[in-house]
Amino acid sequence: MKQNQVDLSSRQQAVLDYIRAFLEERGYPPSVREIVTGCGISSTSVAAFHLKRLETKGYLRRHPDISRGLELVTLPDSEESTVPLIGYIAAGKPVPVPSADTWDMTGAADMIKVPRSLIAGKEAVYALKVKGDSMQDALISDGDTVLMQAVSRVENGETAAVWLRDEKEITLKKVYSEKGAVRLQPANVQFQPIFTRPENVQIQGRVVAVLRNL
Amino acid sequence: MKQNQVDLSSRQQAVLDYIRAFLEERGYPPSVREIVTGCGISSTSVAAFHLKRLETKGYLRRHPDISRGLELVTLPDSEESTVPLIGYIAAGKPVPVPSADTWDMTGAADMIKVPRSLIAGKEAVYALKVKGDSMQDALISDGDTVLMQAVSRVENGETAAVWLRDEKEITLKKVYSEKGAVRLQPANVQFQPIFTRPENVQIQGRVVAVLRNL
DNA sequence: TCCATTTTGGAACAACTGTTCTGTTTGCCT
DNA sequence: AGGCAAACAGAACAGTTGTTCCAAAATGGA
Numbered sequence: 001m002k003q004n005q006v007d008l009s010s011r012q013q014a015v016l017d018y019i020r021a022f023l024e025e026r027g028y029p030p031s032v033r034e035i036v037t038g039c040g041i042s043s044t045s046v047a048a049f050h051l052k053r054l055e056t057k058g059y060l061r062r063h064p065d066i067s068r069g070l071e072l073v074t075l076p077d078s079e080e081s082t083v084p085l086i087g088y089i090a091a092g093k094p095v096p097v098p099s100a101d102t103w104d105m106t107g108a109a110d111m112i113k114v115p116r117s118l119i120a121g122k123e124a125v126y127a128l129k130v131k132g133d134s135m136q137d138a139l140i141s142d143g144d145t146v147l148m149q150a151v152s153r154v155e156n157g158e159t160a161a162v163w164l165r166d167e168k169e170i171t172l173k174k175v176y177s178e179k180g181a182v183r184l185q186p187a188n189v190q191f192q193p194i195f196t197r198p199e200n201v202q203i204q205g206r207v208v209a210v211l212r213n214l
Numbered sequence: 215m216k217q218n219q220v221d222l223s224s225r226q227q228a229v230l231d232y233i234r235a236f237l238e239e240r241g242y243p244p245s246v247r248e249i250v251t252g253c254g255i256s257s258t259s260v261a262a263f264h265l266k267r268l269e270t271k272g273y274l275r276r277h278p279d280i281s282r283g284l285e286l287v288t289l290p291d292s293e294e295s296t297v298p299l300i301g302y303i304a305a306g307k308p309v310p311v312p313s314a315d316t317w318d319m320t321g322a323a324d325m326i327k328v329p330r331s332l333i334a335g336k337e338a339v340y341a342l343k344v345k346g347d348s349m350q351d352a353l354i355s356d357g358d359t360v361l362m363q364a365v366s367r368v369e370n371g372e373t374a375a376v377w378l379r380d381e382k383e384i385t386l387k388k389v390y391s392e393k394g395a396v397r398l399q400p401a402n403v404q405f406q407p408i409f410t411r412p413e414n415v416q417i418q419g420r421v422v423a424v425l426r427n428l
Numbered sequence: 429t430c431c432a433t434t435t436t437g438g439a440a441c442a443a444c445t446g447t448t449c450t451g452t453t454t455g456c457c458t
Numbered sequence: 459a460g461g462c463a464a465a466c467a468g469a470a471c472a473g474t475t476g477t478t479c480c481a482a483a484a485t486g487g488a
Binding site for chain 1: 275329426
């Protein structure tokens with residue numbers, strides 16, 4: 001939750017934490033003198049000193065001569081991300097490919113909010129709605145939302161959206177590369193794996209997460 | 215996004231909008247005089263008058279004698295909610311029951327963030343981690359997070375966490391009440407429903423959503 | 429119209445607040 | 459020990475800011 005920064009002295013960390021807590025609780029930033037008393041600092045000049053330091057280090061923005069003119073530059077990092085919902089995923093059709101402007105917020109595409117923890121650090125994540133019950137072997141049902149990451153290769157054991165060229169079919173399975181063949185393992189333990197030629201599988205993306213709203 | 219309130223004069227509405235925009239853009243509330251110039255008001259006393267009015271009407275909280283001591287009371291509905299993660303759900307054990315202080319933020323329990331859209335408007339939502347592969351008939355696998363709502367009855371067709379007294383087992387299924395019996399329908403269409411006596415089923419909660427992080 | 433209520437104007441006060449200045453202390457490296 | 463940069467103290471100044479007082483204008487019924 002609260003992460004300490006390595007390049008801050010304990011005093012500066014304390015000031016930053018105090019501002020965060022104050023802002024969270026009261027809805028407006030503290031004054032310099034409130035910081036002084038709140039952090040056990042003895043003089044306003046010391047607080048000013050550290051505030052200037054925090055600003056040059058990029059942790060907050062200051063508005064000179066304006067009372068309580070503090071602005072946290074990292075808005076309490078919002079714990080959530082916005083990803084584009086670019087289409088549907090169904091058994092018989094390749095998944096929609098995110099285009100260059102897909103992530104443009106101004107686009108007309110739907111955007112959905114997801115907890116940042118679900119896609120921590122991952123780039124190029126987009127969302128697809130599942131149509132049909134063809135993916136129950138992947139423990140995914142009609143109406144689920146699948147978060148995908150646009151990649152063309154995955155590590156062994158990762159779950160991917162796989163286009164089977166021969167079968168002309170999309171399937172979500174764990175991909176294992178084995179001596180001359182590819183093993184596609186369903187998430188549902190009661191289903192058997194599929195073995196096929198490497199040329200038959202086209203990775204369309206990595207499955208990052210699944211959301212089901214009942 | 216911005217909703218006009220019916221019980222506000224246009225001036226008060228303008229002031230409220232201005233405060234919202236100012237706060238959004240600068241990160242701290244405006245001063246009375248900034249409100250004056252920003253809204254085309256001629257005197258600080260007029261602004262003070264309207265601010266007092268806005269406070270008594272419940273749209274903001276004021277901190278007297280504190281510069282920029284304005285706090286918008288409208289929870290800026292943050293598109294995400296925090297729910298407590300109170301334990302595990304496994305086949306052979308009843309689900310943990312949320313206690314009165316479970317939702318107390320100060321508790322040591324883990325809190326997780328979820329998109330508000332997943333639990334829109336629902337009360338008493340908590341989270342459980344799934345242990346084991348015993349619920350694949352519900353399209354739920356080991357490691358999934360299940361969002362539950364603490365209720366003791368569900369409507370026909372809703373998915374619930376059901377404790378089967380005879381079998382001493384937890385299962386997640388759609389519940390249908392049928393003439394003298396209860397039909398428990400798995401989400402996975404390839405599984406058969408279970409029929410049992412009403413006395414054998416104890417609803418432990420409604421399943422609101424499922425999160426799977428791969 | 430007349431009266432009560434609401435809204436507006438203008439000004440001034442006292443407290444709040446950011447800034448700056450000078451000097452001191454502390455920690456740390458050579 | 460000596461030197462240097464960071465951190466600390468105290469005080470004072472000037473602009474900002476919430477509040478209040480008094481009076482005027484607008485509004486809205488009866």
